[in-house]
Amino acid sequence: MxxxxxxxxxxxxxxxxxxxxxxxxxxxxxxxxxxxxxxxxxxxxxxxxxxxxxxxxxxxxxxxxQRTEVIGVLIPSLTNNVFSDVLRGIYDASEGSRYSIQLANTRYSILQEEQLLRLFQAQKPAGLIVTGIDQTAESRAVMEAMNCPIAQIMEIGPDPVDMMVGFSHYDAAFAAVSHLVEQGFKRIGFVGAQMDPRMQRRFGGYRDAMKAASLFAPRLIVTTPVPTSITLGGSVFSDLLSKAPDIDAVCCGNDDLALGVLFECQRRHLSVPEDMAIVGFNDLEFMASAVPPLTSVRTNRYEMGRSAVTMVTAAIEGNRPPQPVLDLGFQLMIRESSSPRHN
Amino acid sequence: MxxxxxxxxxxxxxxxxxxxxxxxxxxxxxxxxxxxxxxxxxxxxxxxxxxxxxxxxxxxxxxxxQRTEVIGVLIPSLTNNVFSDVLRGIYDASEGSRYSIQLANTRYSILQEEQLLRLFQAQKPAGLIVTGIDQTAESRAVMEAMNCPIAQIMEIGPDPVDMMVGFSHYDAAFAAVSHLVEQGFKRIGFVGAQMDPRMQRRFGGYRDAMKAASLFAPRLIVTTPVPTSITLGGSVFSDLLSKAPDIDAVCCGNDDLALGVLFECQRRHLSVPEDMAIVGFNDLEFMASAVPPLTSVRTNRYEMGRSAVTMVTAAIEGNRPPQPVLDLGFQLMIRESSSPRHN
DNA sequence: CAATCTTGTGGTAGCGCTGTCAACAGTTGT
DNA sequence: ACAACTGTTGACAGCGCTACCACAAGATTG
The missing domain is CATH 1.10.260.40 (lambda repressor-like DNA-binding domains)
Incomplete structure (x- = not known):
């Protein structure tokens, strides 16, 4: 007693x-x-x-x-530089607020995502940030049950769970390929890896831009589900060259692949862009300092992270943004690697 | 009522x-x-x-x-690839356990670290992982008050707060520079950025290896506190060349700088390694696929993250590892960029 | 057969903090 | 002078769960 x-x-x-x-x-x-x-x-x-x-x-x-000051964040990869920029935006924005961040890694698995959502649910976070728009029905149900502001990031699409911050990967890839077409390239290959939903939508942009120019051909495409890396860029490009030795340009699903392609070109003594034009996707830091500088599509990743936190925290405090979907767009960064054919 | x-x-x-x-x-x-x-x-x-x-x-x-199943993790940067590998190890190991990870970012600031430690303290984590061995006295006091297993990672040194997993940056840099000396290089420059404690210890390894070979000279050194990047590698290397145009090799404080140096060499039509040898530090993925492949010091970052979690969780459950300091060592990855001088 | 051990189950009383409401000044208006 | 405020403070109960102890029922022993 x-x-x-x-x-x-x-x-x-x-x-x-x-x-x-x-x-x-x-x-x-x-x-x-x-x-x-x-x-x-x-x-x-x-x-x-x-x-x-x-x-x-x-x-x-x-x-x-009956509440916490934690914002849960679900991202598919910690290794991919793309997400580290988003995370930086998220952490930077959270520091100005009372909320702290709880991060979890889905490893590109929607089932893992489902499990992690349930784990978050038990913590009753004040808000949630999830990557992409391809959650399972089960995941969506959990998110709706959580009854807190939620931002989906990286992409935009119809039917948001709650809010969205992102851009159209399809449009961005379409723009990049259209640029190559305008520059006079005809046989434009595509290399893709880690075929997650965003990569697939980028591929869709490539496909439709090629079809619009009547240049589409399946032999120009090499993709693999293997996780992306610079080294992998070299090997998928080699595969592409053996399928279609006559290509004059490559559209890369991301910048890691693009750098790998550049290195492979150097190894094969193909000059860029004279023998081979290259465009990447995301505009990571190294694209501008490579030799030659590589064309890419700049995506506003840091800003995406920041905005997601801002929107979620505002919503927690009752000031929902007037429109729930924020399109941060993209910019085509044209550099030497896609200079026009000079014939 | x-x-x-x-x-x-x-x-x-x-x-x-x-x-x-x-x-x-x-x-x-x-x-x-x-x-x-x-x-x-x-x-x-x-x-x-x-x-x-x-x-x-x-x-x-x-x-x-009166307890949680959270392991707090403090790292200095989310952007630096080095830490994303460590984090991957941490998250992978945590998935096999009942513990979840709470991540915070100190941005290389020991004061920020202090604050974040206090925030963690309020959450009573079951364990803690912190980066480096240079905490403030105040931080150490908080850690000791937290009364939970703690692992310091990335480095080893005397006087651990509790446990340590890492390797000697000094020894690793010393080995890299000694390798260049053995290969016959005489005027070996050093470029460093983001001069955090680990970078400084690497510099110490460079300095002492150079002194041991009677090759040390202050004019061979360029450092900057600016955060590291590939682009920065190009500019610090340019600075170095203007101070010491006769250098025949560069030891880079990390791989980002090394890649920037390679690009700058390409821009200046300096062939590697004939005109300029390059060694980096960490052995990030791109080092092996660059043209030419770049010599680097491989550090076991993924394993470091895994081991830290394993040691901390074991300690939480009462099975402290017999020796509290784990040295994971390093491997010198010798590649074409440091091939011997052929004169 | 009683004495001991093991296994499974329940009752009670908090863990440390905050929401709700009430109360009590001190101020102002009429 | 009294009512009606505003600003500051405190009492109380309870958030949802688990540690602690007690105890019943079966298993094992000499």
Missing amino acids: ERKRAKSGEIRLTEVAKLAGVSPITASRFFRNPQALSLSKRERVASAAKELGYVPNLAARALAS | ERKRAKSGEIRLTEVAKLAGVSPITASRFFRNPQALSLSKRERVASAAKELGYVPNLAARALAS
């Missing part, structure tokens, strides 16, 4: 309140809304907390207040 | 227990240690939980049990 359970031994709010000579609830308010206290009490609580080294117990706070 | 506070409306454990015809505590046990229940009750609880769509409340669990 004495003490059924060992106290944690840590300083509790009650202790701080006692030392400060106020009630626990007043001390509690000090940590959440200091300006509601009179100046004198505010100082007393502050110094008491400091003296005791008080650290609030977040679990207790979450339980009592 | 009726209902002071609105119930959350969600299904609680009590509801599940009622439907299953067991006591709440039995239902609770089902979720934590199912094999402690008889088969019949186990099934009854399982189906009741499923039927009601029960989602446990993690905050309540954490409060009642």
